[in-house]
Amino acid sequence: xxxxxxxxxxxxxxxxxxxxxxxxxxxxxxxVHQLGPIRxxxxxxxxxxxxxxxxxxxxxxxxxxxxxxALFAGEAVNNTxxxxxxxxxxxxxxxxxxxxxxKALHNRMRALVDAIxxxxxxxxxxxxxxxxxxxxxxxxxxxxxxxxxxVRYDVAIVSNVDGTALERAIEGFDxxxxxxxxxxxxxxxxxxxxxxxxxINWMIEGGVEDPYGRVVALTAAPERAMDWGxxxxxxxxxxxxxxxxxxxxxxxxxxAALALGWDAFESLLEGAAEMDRHFRLSDPAQNIPLIAAFAxxxxxxxxxxxxxxxxxxxxxxxxxxxxxxxxxxxxNGKAVKLDGSPVDGPTAPITWxxxxxxxxxxxxxxxxxxxxxxxxxxxxxIEPGHALDPAHHRALLVNCFAQGAALMRGKDNAAxxxxxxxxxxxxxxxxxxxxxxxxxxxxxxxxxxxxxxNAVLMGINPFDQFGVExxxxxxxxxxADGPTxxxxxxxxxxxxxxxxx
Numbered sequence: 372x373x374x375x376x377x378x379x380x381x382x383x384x385x386x387x388x389x390x391x392x393x394x395x396x397x398x399x400x401x402x403v404h405q406l407g408p409i410r411x412x413x414x415x416x417x418x419x420x421x422x423x424x425x426x427x428x429x430x431x432x433x434x435x436x437x438x439x440x441a442l443f444a445g446e447a448v449n450n451t452x453x454x455x456x457x458x459x460x461x462x463x464x465x466x467x468x469x470x471x472x473x474k475a476l477h478n479r480m481r482a483l484v485d486a487i488x489x490x491x492x493x494x495x496x497x498x499x500x501x502x503x504x505x506x507x508x509x510x511x512x513x514x515x516x517x518x519x520x521x522v523r524y525d526v527a528i529v530s531n532v533d534g535t536a537l538e539r540a541i542e543g544f545d546x547x548x549x550x551x552x553x554x555x556x557x558x559x560x561x562x563x564x565x566x567x568x569x570x571i572n573w574m575i576e577g578g579v580e581d582p583y584g585r586v587v588a589l590t591a592a593p594e595r596a597m598d599w600g601x602x603x604x605x606x607x608x609x610x611x612x613x614x615x616x617x618x619x620x621x622x623x624x625x626x627a628a629l630a631l632g633w634d635a636f637e638s639l640l641e642g643a644a645e646m647d648r649h650f651r652l653s654d655p656a657q658n659i660p661l662i663a664a665f666a667x668x669x670x671x672x673x674x675x676x677x678x679x680x681x682x683x684x685x686x687x688x689x690x691x692x693x694x695x696x697x698x699x700x701x702x703n704g705k706a707v708k709l710d711g712s713p714v715d716g717p718t719a720p721i722t723w724x725x726x727x728x729x730x731x732x733x734x735x736x737x738x739x740x741x742x743x744x745x746x747x748x749x750x751x752x753i754e755p756g757h758a759l760d761p762a763h764h765r766a767l768l769v770n771c772f773a774q775g776a777a778l779m780r781g782k783d784n785a786a787x788x789x790x791x792x793x794x795x796x797x798x799x800x801x802x803x804x805x806x807x808x809x810x811x812x813x814x815x816x817x818x819x820x821x822x823x824x825n826a827v828l829m830g831i832n833p834f835d836q837f838g839v840e841x842x843x844x845x846x847x848x849x850x851a852d853g854p855t856x857x858x859x860x861x862x863x864x865x866x867x868x869x870x871x872x
Contacts, residue, residue, distance in 0.1 A: 373672075373715050373716055374429070374432060374715070375432075376425065376428045376429040376432045377429055377672065377673075377715075377716070379425055379428070380422060380425040380426060380429065380669070380673060381673045383419075383421050383422055383425060385417060385674075386417050386419050387795055388415060388416075388417065388779045388794065388795045388796070388797065389779065389780060389781060389794050389795055391417075391419075392414075395419065395420075398414040399412075399414055401420070401423075402414040402416070402418060402662075404657065404659050404662070406645070406646065406649055406659055406813065407642070407645050407809070407810070407813055408803055408804040408805065408807070408809065408810040408813070409801060409802070409803050409804070409810060409813055409814060409817070410800075410801070410802040410803075411659055411662075411663070411799070411801055411817075412799065412800040412801070412802070413662060413663070413666055413799055415775055415776075415778075415779045415797060415798050415799070415800070416666045416669075416746070416797045416798070416799060417666075417669060417670075417674075417797055418662075418665060418666055418669065422665070422669060423656070423662070423665060426665040426668065426669075426828075427655055427656060429668075429828060430655055430661065430824075430827070430828060431655075433827050433828055433830060434827070435655065435661070435824070435827050435828070436655070438827045439650070439651065439823075439827070442456060442459070442823065443459060443464060443465055443466075443647075443651050444465075444466055445457055445460070445465055445466030445468075445469050445612070448832075448834065449614075449832060449834035449835060450709055450832055451832055451835045451837075452834070452835055454611065454612050455469075455612040456612065456613075456614055456617065456834045457469045457473075457610055457612040457613055458613050458614065458617035458618065458620055458621075458819065459644075459647045460472075460473045460610075461473045461477075461609075461613065461620035461621050461640070462620055462640045462641075462643045462644040462647055462812075462816070463640070463644050463647075464644055464647035464648060464651065469610065469612070472610065473610065473621070476607070476608060476609060476610075476621070476622060479607060479608075480607050480622050480625055480628060481628070481633050483587065483604075483605065483607065483625075484625075484628055484629050484633055485633075487550065487629060488629075492550060492584070492585060493547075493548075493585075494547075494548050495524065495548060495549070495550045496524060496525060496545065496548040496549075497524060497525045497526075497527070497544040497545065497548055497549040497550070498524045498525070498526045498527070498549070498550050498552060498626050498629060498630060499527050499529065499540060499541060499544065499549055499550070499551045499552070499570060500526065500527070500528045500529070500552045500554060500626040501529050501530075501551065501552065501553050501554065501563055501566045501567050501570060502528070502529075502530060502553070502554030502555060502560075502563055502589075502623070503530040503531075503532075503555075503560060503562050503563050504530070504615055504616065504697060504701075504839075505614070505615030505616035505617065505618050505619070505623070505697065506530075506554035506555060506556065506560075506563065506589070506615060506618065506623055507528050507529070507530035507554065508530075508616070508690075508693060508694045508697055509616075509618065509619025509623060509624065509694065509815075510528055510554070510619060510623060510624060510625075510626050510627050511528040511530075511690055511694075512619075512690045512691060512693075512694045512815075513619060513624065513627040513631070513639065513811065514526050514528070514626060514627050514630055514631065515687070515689065515690050516687045516688055516690070516691075516806055516811055517627075517631055517635060517687070517806070517807075517808060517811065518630075518631075519687065519756050519757075522630045522631060523629075523630060523631075523632065524550075524629065524630050525543075525544065526626055526630045527540035527541065527544070528540075528626070529566055530562070530563075531562075532561075532562035532565055532566060534569065537566055537569055537570065541570070541573060545577075546573060546574045546576075546577030546578070546579050546582075547577065547578070547579055549574070549585065550585055550586075550587065550629075551567070551570050551571075551574075551582075551585055551586045551587070552586075552587045552588075552589060552625055552626050553567045553586060553587070553588050553589065553590075553596075553601075554589040554590070554623050554625075555589075555590055555592075556590060556591045556592070556609075556611075556615050556618070557590070557591070557592050557595070558588065558590045558592045558595035558596050558599060559592075559595065561843070561846075561847070564599075567586075567599075571583070571586075583600040583601060583602075584602070584605075586600070586601050586605065587601075587605045587606075587607060587625060588601040588605065588606045588607065589607050589609070589621075589622045589623050589625055590606065590607075590608060590609070590622075591608060591609050591610065591611045591613070593606045593608045607622035607625055608622065609621035609622045609623065614834055616697050616698050616701055616702065616836075617698075617819060619815070620639075620640060620643060624636060624639075627639070631808070635808045636808070638807070638808035638809045638812070639808040639809070639811060639812035640812060641809055641812065642807075642808065642809035642810060642811065642812025642813040642814075642816070643812035643813060643815065643816035644812075644816075645809075645812075645813050646659075646660075646812075646813045646816035646817050646820065647816060647820075650816075650820040658824075659817060660817055660820035660821040660823075660824050661821075661824045663799070663817070663821040663824070664821055664824035664825045664827075664828055665828075666746070666797075666799065667679070667720075667746075667821070667825050668825065668828050668829075670720075670744075670746045670797065671717050671718075671719075671720050672716045672717055672829075674744065675717070676720060676744055676745060676746055677717070677720055677721060677743075678720050678721040678722075678723060678743070678745050679699075679720045679721070679722055679723075679745065679746050679747075679748065680723055680724050680734075680738065680745050680746070680747045680748065681695055681722065681723070681724035681747075681748045681750065682724050682725055682726070682727065682730050682747065682748070682749055682750070682771075682774075683724070683725075683726050683727065683750045683751075684726075684727040684728075684749060684750065684751040684767055684768065684770070684771035685727070685750065685751055685752050685756065685767070685806060686726060686727070686756065687752075687756045687806045688726075688750055688752075688806065689726045691724075691750065692722070692723065692724030692725065694815075695722050695724075695818060696722045696723070698818055698819065698822055699719055699722045699818075699822055700719050700721065700722055701836045701838075701839070702719070702822045702823075702826065702833035702834070702836075703718050703719035703822060703825055703826055703829070703831060703833050704718060704719045704838065705718050705719075705831045705832065705833075705838075706718070707831070708829075708830040708831055709830055709831065709832055714829060714830070714831060715830075716829075718829055718831060719825070724748075727767055727770070727771070728766075728767065728770050731770065731774065735774065738778065738796065739777065739778065739792050739796070740791075740792060740793070744796060744797075745796075746797045746798070746799070747774075747775070747778060747796070747797070747798040747799070748798070748799045748800075748801065749771050749774065749775055749798060749799070749800045749801070750800075750801045750802075750803070750814075751767070751768055751771045751800070751801075751802055751803070752802070752803040752804070752805050752806050752810075753768075753802065753803070753804050753805065754804060754805035754806075755767075756806060771800075772800075774798070775798040775800055777792065777794075778794070778796040778797070778798050779794060779795070779796065779797070779798065780792075780794050781793050781794015781795065781796075782794070801814070849865065854866070854869075
């Protein structure tokens with residue numbers, strides 16, 4: 372059963388977006404917030420003064436302030452695994468000992484970056500980064516978003532165990548001029564280690580005399596990396612208390628630091644730290660990630676919306692929806708609360724999305740006229756990422772803003788219902804000054820804290836991910852013991868594709 376605070380929220384009347392600026396002319400001052408280079412606009416959502424007040428009561432009931440303080444104090448907020456979640460310490464915001472340790476490890480990483488730039492590992496022109504999940508999505512997003520700022524190396528990031536991905540990544544790479552970064556928290560991730568072994572073989576076949584001497588390990592298990600063959604001087608550790616999907620701020624961000632330069636990586640950390648300080652110190656009524664979570668909770672738990680769409684109206688942020696899929700769904704796709712009891716309603720919606728005007732010609736039909744109500748998030752930047760005719764960027768932004776207005780306003784057409792738009796469909800707009808390292812760091816940290824705030828409001832743990840383990844266990848059992856004891860469908864698929872054992 373929902374808590375009394377959530378039941379009170381559900382009992383409140385739903386606002387009509389088509390007239391909401393008439394009934395509440397001060398919405399912009401209440402629901403638009405600026406933090407540094409980013410403007411967050413929730414004025415085209417169904418949030419009202421009464422709803423915000425109700426969610427503030429829910430946040431208090433769920434102990435939001437206490438759990439937020441515990442996060443930054445380095446307490447064991449990941450209760451199922453008995454450990455802290457100290458990604459903010461990587462940005463300088465957390466328990467002093469953890470902050471100092473993170474700083475020392477960053478200095479170690481910077482020293483290696485400087486050494487590589489000085490030629491200590493020879494002529495390096497290509498970086499092959501191998502990881503999966505949080506060990507790949509974060510670096511991929513950062514490098515792709517910021518490569519217009521002057522990437523100094525060719526960077527390929529490989530996550531899929533499908534050999535086609537690795538073949539395409541190394542096509543055109545000179546093995547004698549390639550640095551391999553292997554990113555695995557445990558240094559046992561099967562997909563990553565298989566790709567790493569194949570990359571080493573590629574170097575050997577290419578005539579590289581000491582392929583292991585061109586490997587950098589990014590891991591929380593340095594002993595395993597040494598056992599695998601990486602010299603201690605090229606192992607960049609990070610803390611066990613930093614979760615994979617929150618790890619791009621640690622040594623997992625090494626390829627970005629090397630490719631973009633240390634100043635850019637440091638600016639990324641500073642942007643995230645600005646959001647950390649806001650989230651940690653702001654009053655709940657003005658707290659940007661918490662307000663975002665209020666809207667999320669209203670659409671998911673009150674109105675029953677099962678998806679949330681994110682559209683980046685900027686090619687530099689093309690990988691953001693994929694990054695958010697892991698962050699949000701792996702964190703909050705849970706069925707039990709902190710105490711192990713069943714949740715009292717839906718948890719994370721399905722996060723999906725796309726890029727700019729491409730998506731308009733693919734999925735916006737459903738958003739405007741379909742029967743499924745989907746909260747939409749638009750992300751754009753005032754400054755373009757190119758030097759072409761400004762008409763390109765003007766058309767991009769005009770389309771972005773028009774879509775939000777159309778979703779809210781709708782259009783009646785009694786004579787031709789097929790051309791009618793119901794309107795009253797919510798959207799949020801996040802407008803950045805530009806896609807810079809600082810702004811990108813703040814944006815990603817916003818999404819991290821929003822995810823945490825949602826978890827607090829639902830009473831769940833966002834820092835474990837046991838749901839990804841069962842399929843891997845079964846795959847390992849098939850490899851080790853053969854296809855025995857499975858259902859007829861699975862047995863038939865294995866026999867057809869892999870051959871009878």
